[in-house]
Amino acid sequence: MPADARRPVLVTTFVRTLADGLKANLASLDAVTGADTGSSIEVTTVDALAHRIVTEAEGSAPNVLLDEEVLNGRWIAAAAATDVTCPPTRLRQEWENVILARGVRTVEDYLSVSRAGSAQALTRRQRLRVWAAVEHFLDRMQTAGERTFYQLADDAARYARAMSAGDLFPHVVVDEAQDLHPAQWRLLRAVVPDGPNDLFIVGDAHQRIYDHRVALATMGINVRGRSHRLRLNYRTSEEILTWAIALLEGQVIDDLDGGVDDLAGYRSAFRGTRPPTMHGYPTPAAELDGLVSTVRGWIEGGVEPSAIGVAARTRRMADAAARALGDAGIEVCSLDRRWRGGVETGTMHRMKGLEYRAMAVVDVGTRSVPSVHAVTPKTDDPELHAQDTLRELCLLYVACTRAREFLAVSWSGRPSPFLTSLAT
Numbered sequence: 500m501p502a503d504a505r506r507p508v509l510v511t512t513f514v515r516t517l518a519d520g521l522k523a524n525l526a527s528l529d530a531v532t533g534a535d536t537g538s539s540i541e542v543t544t545v546d547a548l549a550h551r552i553v554t555e556a557e558g559s560a561p562n563v564l565l566d567e568e569v570l571n572g573r574w575i576a577a578a579a580a581t582d583v584t585c586p587p588t589r590l591r592q593e594w595e596n597v598i599l600a601r602g603v604r605t606v607e608d609y610l611s612v613s614r615a616g617s618a619q620a621l622t623r624r625q626r627l628r629v630w631a632a633v634e635h636f637l638d639r640m641q642t643a644g645e646r647t648f649y650q651l652a653d654d655a656a657r658y659a660r661a662m663s664a665g666d667l668f669p670h671v672v673v674d675e676a677q678d679l680h681p682a683q684w685r686l687l688r689a690v691v692p693d694g695p696n697d698l699f700i701v702g703d704a705h706q707r708i709y710d711h712r713v714a715l716a717t718m719g720i721n722v723r724g725r726s727h728r729l730r731l732n733y734r735t736s737e738e739i740l741t742w743a744i745a746l747l748e749g750q751v752i753d754d755l756d757g758g759v760d761d762l763a764g765y766r767s768a769f770r771g772t773r774p775p776t777m778h779g780y781p782t783p784a785a786e787l788d789g790l791v792s793t794v795r796g797w798i799e800g801g802v803e804p805s806a807i808g809v810a811a812r813t814r815r816m817a818d819a820a821a822r823a824l825g826d827a828g829i830e831v832c833s834l835d836r837r838w839r840g841g842v843e844t845g846t847m848h849r850m851k852g853l854e855y856r857a858m859a860v861v862d863v864g865t866r867s868v869p870s871v872h873a874v875t876p877k878t879d880d881p882e883l884h885a886q887d888t889l890r891e892l893c894l895l896y897v898a899c900t901r902a903r904e905f906l907a908v909s910w911s912g913r914p915s916p917f918l919t920s921l922a923t
């Protein structure tokens with residue numbers, strides 16, 4: 500770390516829970532070493548960084564549209580108001596993954612932009628219709644005075660490019676790199692001067708749970724020949740890791756830089772005492788009863804409640820799990836809340852980057868995993884269908900690899916197709 504740095508080293512991660520965890524870990528290290536990383540290392544999320552830069556540049560805090568339902572409603576309205584023929588979800592993907600991702604601002608640019616790496620093929624006529632719908636959407640956003648987080652990152656990147664050297668960071672550490680949108684990469688590229696040790700990036704495309712496939716070279720970030728693959732896992736027992744790797748068998752996963760990655764040689768630092776369990780129940784209520792007895796068993800076996808995580812694909816099911824545990828007298832808290840304490844419950848998305856001694860992943864049945872709402876029907880677009888399905892599989896992989904010693908996967912009705920190839 501530079502001794503005379505006027506600005507702290509920036510560490511960015513994906514969600515507030517992770518940033519809070521990193522800050523707490525740094526504070527614990529400071530307590531041992533006597534260092535003061537609080538003033539030399541700034542930990543934040545990319546969204547919070549974008550928000551701050553835009554607030555400073557515009558003199559007031561931007562309004563970010565957080566409500567997914569409202570956002571989807573805007574795309575539905577945009578599709579209805581124009582004669583676009585593709586579903587609103589595909590329209591949104593086109594906007595996020597092609598137009599905003601490539602920084603396209605005019606219809607002329609859109610008609611000529613490279614679509615390499617995007618699943619959907621569109622004719623010129625279709626693109627003109629899409630553009631009309633996008634303009635409708637942008638008008639509505641502007642009228643409401645709102646932006647999405649990706650738009651915010653895009654705006655922040657433009658402000659950051661105009662910032663003076665004294666406002667830039669000497670070094671930036673980027674965590675959970677696999678899930679950043681190109682606009683967020685443009686922002687991170689812009690807040691640190693290009694040079695030696697400018698960016699330190701960690702990511703794992705096997706854990707990609709959002710839609711963005713970014714080859715870092717296209718973002719002006721050259722990692723070729725300078726990256727290292729970590730193959731020793733210190734978190735997850737050999738038994739759980741072997742099981743989780745089998746989930747991804749046969750999938751082609753990228754290496755964040757246009758190449759293909761693999762899990763060959765990926766291994767655990769320790770053997771556990773129990774293999775993962777997979778258990779099907781006849782009804783959701785029976786599954787929740789099973790969850791309560793599994794969690795109770797862990798607690799009676801000496802696992803602290805706060806070292807137990809419970810994940811579900813939907814918030815509804817995560818909440819149902821929290822209620823079932825609470826009703827059984829088990830201390831429980833939702834990851835949606837700021838306070839912690841007790842068994843932690845949340846959606847699989849919220850589990851990103853966290854770890855628990857014992858992890859229950861519930862409702863992994865045909866009805867929920869993969870989520871029908873998150874997967875384009877095969878008949879609409881086979882390539883997008885495959886892409887969406889892989890993302891859902893990676894989400895399950897992320898949830899299961901949060902476990903250090905104990906993993907219990909359960910469902911009611913029939914098991915998820917992702918589980919059917921795994922032996923119990």
Ligand SMILES: Nc1ncnc2c1ncn2[C@@H]1O[C@H](COP(=O)(O)OP(=O)(O)OP(=O)(O)O)[C@@H](O)[C@H]1O
Pocket residue numbers: 703706732733734851852853854900
């Ligand atoms: N060299 C090490 N020796 C012992 N334990 C380690 C070492 N490195 C990491 N760990 C432990 O392994 C666990 C996972 O580490 P970490 O959170 O850094 O992994 P990660 O790659 O970010 O995981 P993920 O991306 O899956 O969230 C943590 O409990 C951490 O303390």
